[in-house]
Amino acid sequence: MISSFINNQYVESQSERHLPVYDPATGEVQNQVGLCSKQEVEQAITIAQEALDSWAKITPLNRARVMFKFKTLLEQNRDELANIISREHGKVFSDALGEITRGLEVVEFACGIPHLQKGEHSLNVGTGVDSHSQMMPLGVVAGISPFNFPVMVPMWMFPIAIATGNTFILKPSEKNPSAPLFIADLLKQAGLPDGVFNVVQGDKEAVDTLLQDPRVEAVSFVGSTPIAEYIYSEGAKYGKRVQALGGAKNHMVVMPDADIDGAVNALMGAAYGAAGERCMAISVAVAVGDETGDALARHLQDKLATLKVGPGYGQEIENDMGPLITKEHKQKVCGYIQKGQEEGAALLVDGRELELAQSSDGFFVGGTLFDQVTTDMTVYQEEIFGPVLCIVRVNTYQEALQIINDHEYGNGTAIFTADGDTARDFSANVHIGMVGVNVPIPVPMAFHSFGGWKRSLFGPLHMHGPDGVRFFTRMKTITIRWPESDVKVGSKDSIQTQAEFVMPTMK
Ligand code: NAD
Numbered sequence: 001m002i003s004s005f006i007n008n009q010y011v012e013s014q015s016e017r018h019l020p021v022y023d024p025a026t027g028e029v030q031n032q033v034g035l036c037s038k039q040e041v042e043q044a045i046t047i048a049q050e051a052l053d054s055w056a057k058i059t060p061l062n063r064a065r066v067m068f069k070f071k072t073l074l075e076q077n078r079d080e081l082a083n084i085i086s087r088e089h090g091k092v093f094s095d096a097l098g099e100i101t102r103g104l105e106v107v108e109f110a111c112g113i114p115h116l117q118k119g120e121h122s123l124n125v126g127t128g129v130d131s132h133s134q135m136m137p138l139g140v141v142a143g144i145s146p147f148n149f150p151v152m153v154p155m156w157m158f159p160i161a162i163a164t165g166n167t168f169i170l171k172p173s174e175k176n177p178s179a180p181l182f183i184a185d186l187l188k189q190a191g192l193p194d195g196v197f198n199v200v201q202g203d204k205e206a207v208d209t210l211l212q213d214p215r216v217e218a219v220s221f222v223g224s225t226p227i228a229e230y231i232y233s234e235g236a237k238y239g240k241r242v243q244a245l246g247g248a249k250n251h252m253v254v255m256p257d258a259d260i261d262g263a264v265n266a267l268m269g270a271a272y273g274a275a276g277e278r279c280m281a282i283s284v285a286v287a288v289g290d291e292t293g294d295a296l297a298r299h300l301q302d303k304l305a306t307l308k309v310g311p312g313y314g315q316e317i318e319n320d321m322g323p324l325i326t327k328e329h330k331q332k333v334c335g336y337i338q339k340g341q342e343e344g345a346a347l348l349v350d351g352r353e354l355e356l357a358q359s360s361d362g363f364f365v366g367g368t369l370f371d372q373v374t375t376d377m378t379v380y381q382e383e384i385f386g387p388v389l390c391i392v393r394v395n396t397y398q399e400a401l402q403i404i405n406d407h408e409y410g411n412g413t414a415i416f417t418a419d420g421d422t423a424r425d426f427s428a429n430v431h432i433g434m435v436g437v438n439v440p441i442p443v444p445m446a447f448h449s450f451g452g453w454k455r456s457l458f459g460p461l462h463m464h465g466p467d468g469v470r471f472f473t474r475m476k477t478i479t480i481r482w483p484e485s486d487v488k489v490g491s492k493d494s495i496q497t498q499a500e501f502v503m504p505t506m507k
Pocket residue numbers: 144145146147148149153171172173174202203204207208222223224225227228230245246247248278279383385411452456
C-alpha cells in the first residue's frame with residue numbers, strides 16, 4: 001500500500017479507502033494507494049501548523065541552504081526518480097528526466113530566496129521617516145497536483161512555498177502517487193525539519209478538507225478546467241488565496257514562409273511527446289494557405305509512420321511515446337477520434353489501429369492526425385489530452401489569430417514564420433498567456449512565471465518565478481520614525497507630542 005508522508009514519516013492511511021495504481025505500459029495493477037480521510041488530513045494540517053512558527057523564524061539563508069542540499073540530492077537520485085515517474089505515469093525515461101530538470105530549476109530559483117524575499121526599502125519617505133516592506137510567509141499552504149507531471153508540477157509550488165517560510169501540504173494525483181513520496185524523503189535527508197513538507201494521498205475528500213479548513217491560508221492547484229473552477233470558487237468561499245491552473249487547447253500557426261521541415265519536427269514533439277498528456281502540448285496546427293496545409297499533412301503522415309510507441313521504461317532503444325495514464329482515459333481519447341470522424345474531419349492516421357512490437361494490455365493509443373478540422377467540431381473545441389493533432393486550414397494570418405483568440409482556452413501558443421513583423425504582431429495581439437516564436441512549447445524558465453489566460457487559469461498570479469514568490473507571501477509595510485538626535489530618547493517630545501486627527505501626510 002502506498003502511504004502518505006506526514007511529519008517526516010511514512011504514514012499508512014487508516015481510512016480503509018484505497019485506489020489501484022496501474023502500470024500503464026502493461027495495464028496491470030501494480031499497487032494500491034491509501035486515501036486519507038478528513039480526520040487524517042486535519043491531523044496533517046495540525047502538524048504543519050505546529051511546524052510553522054519555528055520554520056518561519058529560521059533565517060532565509062538557512063532555508064535556502066536546505067534547498068541547496070535538496071538540489072544536490074535530486075541530482076544524485078535523478079535516474080531513480082525518473083524510473084518511478086515512468087513506471088506510474090508511462091512517459092518515456094528521457095522525458096521523465098526532462099520533467100525533473102524543469103522542476104529542479106525551480107529549486108535553483110528558490111535557492112536565491114534571501115534575495116527574492118528582501119522586500120523594499122525607502123529612506124526618508126518623509127522627514128526623518130523611513131518605510132520598508134517585508135514579504136511575510138502566509139502560514140500553512142497546500143498544493144493539489146495533476147497526474148501528468150507528478151514531480152515538476154509539485155516543484156512549481158513547494159520549493160518557493162517552503163523557502164519563503166510556509167509549511168506545505170501536497171495532495172498529489174492518486175493515479176501516480178509514489179514520486180512525491182520519494183521527493184519528501186529527499187527533503188528530509190536535506191535537513192528539512194519535521195512537519196514542513198507533508199504529502200497526503202487522497203481524492204475529493206482530502207481536497208475538500210484542505211479547501212475548507214480555516215488553518216490553510218492558500219491553495220495552489222493544477223489540473224483540468226472544471227476542477228480548477230471548483231477549487232477557485234470553493235477556495236474563495238472559505239477565504240483562501242487561490243491560484244488554479246486549468247486545461248488547454250494550444251494552437252501552432254504555420255505561416256507559408258515557415259521552414260516546413262522545422263515546423264513538422266516541432267509539431268511531432270509538441271503533439272505526440274508524453275502521448276499528448278501535457279498542458280502545453282500542441283493539439284491544433286493552424287496552416288495558413290492550402291499549400292502549407294498540404295505540406296504539413298503529407299510530412300506529418302510520413303513522420304507518424306516512424307513514431308516509436310511502446311513502454312516508457314526497460315527498453316534498449318527508447319520509444320518516442322508511451323501509453324496513456326488509464327484505460328478510461330484511453331477510451332475517452334478513442335471516443336474523441338470516433339467523434340472527429342463522425343463530424344466529418346479527415347482522419348489521416350488513426351492511432352486506434354496501432355500495432356505494437358509486443359502485444360500488451362497497456363493503455364496505448366498511436367499518434368493520430370486529423371486534417372480539414374473546423375472550429376465547430378468537438379475535436380477542435382475540447383481538450384483531448386492524448387496524441388491527437390488536428391490540422392485547421394485558414395486563408396490568412398488574421399483568420400489564424402482570430403480563431404486562437406476566440407477559443408475558450410488560453411494557455412500556450414506558437415507561430416512558425418520567417419517574418420519578424422508577423423511574429424511581432426502575433427506576440428502583441430494573441431490572447432494567450434505563453435507565446436512561442438519558432439518555439440513550439442514555450443514553457444517559461446523558473447525565473448519567469450508560468451500561466452495561461454482565459455479558462456486556463458483562475459486567479460491573478462501565475463506559478464513560480466516572481467509571481468510564485470508573491471503568491472506564497474503577503475506584504476507588510478512598516479513606516480518608522482525615530483526621534484532626532486537632539487531629542488532625548490524617551491522624553492515627552494520624542495515621538496508624538498499631540499494627537500492628530502487629519503489623515504496622516506508626511507511632513
Ligand atoms: P484533474 O483535474 O482530474 O485532477 C487534478 C487534481 O484534482 C488531482 O489531484 C485530483 O485528485 C484532484 N481532483 C480530481 N477530481 C476532483 C474533485 N471532483 N474534487 C476535488 N479534487 C479533485 O486533472 P488530471 O487529469 O490529473 O490532469 C490533467 C489536466 O491537468 C489536464 O486538463 C491538463 O491540461 C491540466 N494541466 C494543466 C496545467 C497547467 O499548467 N495549466 C499543467 C498540467 C496539467
